[in-house]
Amino acid sequence: MPIRxxxxxxxxxxxxxxxxxxxxxVAKEVIENAIxxxxxxxxxxxxxxxxxxxxxxxxxxxxxxxxxxxAVAPHxxxxxxxxxxxxxxxxxxxxxxxxxxIGSVARLEIRSRIASDDSGSxxxxxxxxxxxxxxxxxxxxxxxxxxxxxxxxxxxxxxxxRPQAETSRVRRVVRDLAVANPEVAFRLVSQERxxxxxxxxxxxxxxxxxxxxxxTDELLEVDQEREGIRVLGLVGSPAxxxxxxxxxxxxxxxxxxxxxxxxxxxKEAYRGLIESSRHPTVAxxxxxxxxxxxxxxxxxxxxxxxRDDRLVYSIVRRGxxxxxxxxxxxxxxxxxxxxxxxxxxxxxxxxxxxxxTSTQSKSSxxxxxxxxxxxxxxxxxxxxAPEYPVExxxxxxxxxxxxxxxxxxxxxxxxxxxxxHALHERVMFEKLMDRLDAGPLPSQRxxxxxxxxxxxxxxxxxxxxxxxxxxxxxxLTAAGPDVVAVHAVPSLLTERRVSIGGFVSDLLxxxxxxxSMTDTETAAREVLDMMACKAAIKAGDALTHRxxxxxxxxxxxxxxxxxxxxxxxxxxxxxxxxxxxxxxRR
Ligand code: ADP
Ligand code: MG
Numbered sequence: 001m002p003i004r005x006x007x008x009x010x011x012x013x014x015x016x017x018x019x020x021x022x023x024x025x026v027a028k029e030v031i032e033n034a035i036x037x038x039x040x041x042x043x044x045x046x047x048x049x050x051x052x053x054x055x056x057x058x059x060x061x062x063x064x065x066x067x068x069x070x071a072v073a074p075h076x077x078x079x080x081x082x083x084x085x086x087x088x089x090x091x092x093x094x095x096x097x098x099x100x101x102i103g104s105v106a107r108l109e110i111r112s113r114i115a116s117d118d119s120g121s122x123x124x125x126x127x128x129x130x131x132x133x134x135x136x137x138x139x140x141x142x143x144x145x146x147x148x149x150x151x152x153x154x155x156x157x158x159x160x161x162r163p164q165a166e167t168s169r170v171r172r173v174v175r176d177l178a179v180a181n182p183e184v185a186f187r188l189v190s191q192e193r194x195x196x197x198x199x200x201x202x203x204x205x206x207x208x209x210x211x212x213x214x215x216t217d218e219l220l221e222v223d224q225e226r227e228g229i230r231v232l233g234l235v236g237s238p239a240x241x242x243x244x245x246x247x248x249x250x251x252x253x254x255x256x257x258x259x260x261x262x263x264x265x266x267k268e269a270y271r272g273l274i275e276s277s278r279h280p281t282v283a284x285x286x287x288x289x290x291x292x293x294x295x296x297x298x299x300x301x302x303x304x305x306x307r308d309d310r311l312v313y314s315i316v317r318r319g320x321x322x323x324x325x326x327x328x329x330x331x332x333x334x335x336x337x338x339x340x341x342x343x344x345x346x347x348x349x350x351x352x353x354x355x356x357t358s359t360q361s362k363s364s365x366x367x368x369x370x371x372x373x374x375x376x377x378x379x380x381x382x383x384x385a386p387e388y389p390v391e392x393x394x395x396x397x398x399x400x401x402x403x404x405x406x407x408x409x410x411x412x413x414x415x416x417x418x419x420x421h422a423l424h425e426r427v428m429f430e431k432l433m434d435r436l437d438a439g440p441l442p443s444q445r446x447x448x449x450x451x452x453x454x455x456x457x458x459x460x461x462x463x464x465x466x467x468x469x470x471x472x473x474x475x476l477t478a479a480g481p482d483v484v485a486v487h488a489v490p491s492l493l494t495e496r497r498v499s500i501g502g503f504v505s506d507l508l509x510x511x512x513x514x515x516s517m518t519d520t521e522t523a524a525r526e527v528l529d530m531m532a533c534k535a536a537i538k539a540g541d542a543l544t545h546r547x548x549x550x551x552x553x554x555x556x557x558x559x560x561x562x563x564x565x566x567x568x569x570x571x572x573x574x575x576x577x578x579x580x581x582x583x584x585r586r
Contacts, residue, residue, distance in 0.1 A: 009128035012074055012097075012104035019101045022160055023050025023149060024169035026106075028302075029098035030144045031177050032255070034058035036079065037142065040200065041185040044174055049166030049190075051149050051157075059141040062114040065121035068133050071110065072125050074100040099144075104128045105156070106149045112142040127152050171195055172246070175210050176256035179249045179283050182206035207234050207283045211247055215240055215281060220327050222284065224319030229288050229312060231319045235266075236281035238273040238324075238563060239331050245279040252286045252293065258302050262286075265313045269320035271525070272429075272560055273329065275567040284316065329562035330416075330573045399548040405539040409552050414575035421539050422564035424551060429532035429565045430558040432492070436471070436524065442491040443473035449485040450500050456481060458508040464515030468523055469507070472531075476504070484508060496535035503534055529565045 020026055027044060034042050037060025047053040063071055070076040077096030102108050103125030113120030120138035124131040150157035160166060167190050174196055178186040182203050188196040198209050208215050218240045222233040236247075250262050262284070270280050294305040306312045399409040407418040435441060459478050462469070469476065473490030486504050493503060507527065517523040537543065543551070555561045555571065564570055580586045 008074070009104055012100050012128060019098055020105055020149075022169065023054050023166050024173045026050065026054055026102055026146055026149065027056070027170045028173045028177070029102070030054075030056040030146075031174065033098070033144075034060055034142065035177070035181055035184060037061045039141065039184060042187075044170070044186070044188045046167065046170055046188070046190050049160075049163030050170045051160060051163060051166060053145070053147050054149070054170070055143065055145045057141070057143045059139070062120070062141050063110075063112040064114050064117065065133050065135075068110060068112065068121060068123040069130065072099045072103050072108070072123060072130060076100075099125075102146055103130070105153055106151065107147045109145040109147075110142065111136050111138045111145075113138050113140050115140045167195075173256075176249045176251075179207055179210050180251040180254050180256050180285070203232075203283075203285075204234060211281055211283075220323040222319040222323045224315050224322065226315050227308075227311060229286070229292070229308070229315055231284055231286055231315050233282065233284035233319070235283075235320055235323055237327065237329055238270065238280070238567065239329075240281045241270070241274040241278035242281060243278060247281040248279065249283045250286070251284065252288060252295075252304060253290065254285075255295075256302070257304055259304065261309060261313055262316055265316040266320060268522075269317045269324065270567075272426075272565045273324065273563045273567055278567070282320075286312065286316075288312070325559065329560075330571050331562075331569055332573055332575060332578070397552070399545070399552050401543055401548060404542050407543075407548055407552060411573075414573055414577075414579065417572045417574070418552065418555070419539075419564075419568075419570055420541070420543065420551065421536055422568055423555060423561065423570040425532045425536040425564045426561055426570055427551070427554045427558050428492075428536055429528055430560070432528045432532060433525070436528065440471045441473040443475070443488045444491040444494045445475075445488045446486060446500070449479075449487050450504070451479060452484045452486055452501050452504045452508065453482055454484050454505065454508040458511050459484060461511035461515045462508065465511055465523065468514070468520055469527070472524065472527055474504075474507075490531060492531060492535050498531075498534045503530070506530065525565075532565060 019029065023046065027046075027050060031042055031044065034056055037058060039058035039060035041059050043057040045053070045055045045057075067078075075096045079096070099108065099110070104127065107127065108125045109122060110124075111120055111122045120136050121133050122136040122138075123133050150160065170190075171188060174186055174188045178184070178196070178198050182205065183200050185200045186196060186198045187194065196210070198206060201209065204219065207219070215236055218237040219234045220237065222231060222235055224231045245263060248263065248266065250257055250259055252259075266280060266282055266284070274280060288306065292307045294307075397409045397411065399407050401407055401420070405420060407420055407423075409416050409418070432441070459482070462476055462478070462484065473488065473492075474486070475488035477485050477487065479485035484504065486500055489500055489503070492498075493500060507530065510526070510530075514523045514526060517526075537551075561570060577586075
């Protein structure tokens with residue numbers, strides 16, 4: 001076949017393949033245009049998941065009649081003048097191809113009027129065929145109506161999901177744009193049913209309205225700036241974490257985007273405060289100078305490339321960590337409330353406190369005792385002055401142990417109930433982390449190497465984590481095709497009488513996974529986490545008064561003591577307010 005130039009409507013259809021994937025992508029483009037036009041209220045109406053009908057009505061500046069043909073022409077835009085402008089993303093859309101693309105794969109009607117004109121005008125693009133502009137009566141602003149998406153492109157239509165699924169994607173787009181633009185009122189109506197109705201408000205009000213009123217008392221503010229990059233935002237307390245990341249909105253200069261690296265930074269910031277299968281509720285607004293980001297990576301502009309991606313990662317992570325560090329994350333006890341740690345959702349039971357660590361304690365109750373001097377020695381403080389002077393302990397609050405599992409005590413705000421294993425695990429973990437910052441952990445050589453069976457893959461993987469486990473105090477060598485010899489282990493394990501064979505074989509089982517982690521800090525945390533869990537006192541261990549007092553006093557001294565390293569709560573609080581209310585004192 002000879003080489004030919006493609007007809008314009010074919011070019012548009014190809015472009016449409018990039019910009020217009022489904023009703024949600026049409027909604028995104030058209031709503032962004034409305035925001036660019038200065039709208040203060042945007043109404044979205046859909047039928048059949050937006051496939052049959054998708055209409056966006058705005059009260060923005062509108063377009064005069066002679067501009068309508070340009071608006072639907074490819075590469076026609078009022079927002080980019082020169083290639084230099086591409087550096088700037090002050091407005092939200094700028095490729096000038098969205099309307100042309102939509103018009104090539106559906107029937108598109110645009111009615112628009114500018115304030116200084118008495119009447120409006122309308123243009124229709126029917127599957128690529130542009131019709132004459134006609135006068136119509138309409139209010140100031142623009143109404144964009146799309147019908148029958150992909151009606152004549154069956155191959156693309158097949159990729160659409162059922163209307164219900166498309167509706168929920170449209171809802172997500174509207175919700176995210178609403179979180180990014182709280183000063184604009186938004187409404188979404190599907191099959192005559194109002195799905196979102198969000199009046200203009202401030203950032204906090206909008207986030208709560210869009211994400212759920214249970215966040216009202218649970219939001220922490222993030223504000224971090226470094227080298228001209230700023231992260232503002234609202235993040236939910238760990239108690240508001242959800243099973244998917246659908247409640248995270250990340251915006252760059254006012255535009256929602258998808259960014260794996262930022263999602264990872266968020267996850268890392270919450271590490272140890274929520275279970276790893278759950279996701280925090282987050283709205284982050286990134287302000288990055290336009291010349292330091294390339295938005296043109298993705299046709300729909302939902303992915304970007306940062307010039308300083310490591311810096312952005314670190315600002316997000318540190319910003320959230322700082323917000324979490326400032327807050328008191330101990331969950332309040334609301335015995336009547338349906339949610340929260342008091343009425344654990346079913347999935348929580350999987351990680352419930354009665355896990356294998358408690359069965360283990362039953363087999364050897366006396367060897368698993370919480371031994372303060374030994375624990376201290378293990379932390380590398382040896383025989384030096386005690387870290388927590390006795391005065392502190394004696395001035396501390398009364399503590400009782402119940403069912404050899406929980407400690408009950410008080411603080412200024414009320415009654416505290418502590419899970420002894422979870423809290424001790426967190427305390428050990430934090431101390432190990434601090435200790436590791438100072439250098440390799442103290443190691444104990446074994447008189448006789450202990451032989452541990454392992455798969456050949458595990459033995460191979462040990463090489464890849466060699467430097468890491470050495471830093472942690474292990475000395476392991478391959479002693480055969482399926483045997484590893486353990487020559488030394490972290491002293492903590494011997495002092496806390498943890499079964500060496502069992503621990504090393506658990507470690508080997510995870511060696512492949514640890515070896516594939518690119519971030520050695522994360523891998524180190526994983527192993528420390530395993531150590532803290534095995535070495536900590538267990539449910540069922542009887543504690544002396546002094547041990548209890550010591551543990552409780554450490555609660556205030558270590559970071560993130562509200563949750564164990566797996567994210568389960570260590571402490572629950574029943575406030576005096578709540579008690580007084582329940583006993584009818586107020
Ligand atoms: P882009 O947004 O990249 O410029 P579009 O194809 O989305 O490209 O829109 C083309 C042009 O049409 C815009 O630059 C703008 O001038 C005009 N336009 C589109 N939608 C609206 C609207 N809702 N209100 C006012 N002008 C609009
Ligand atoms: Mg646009």
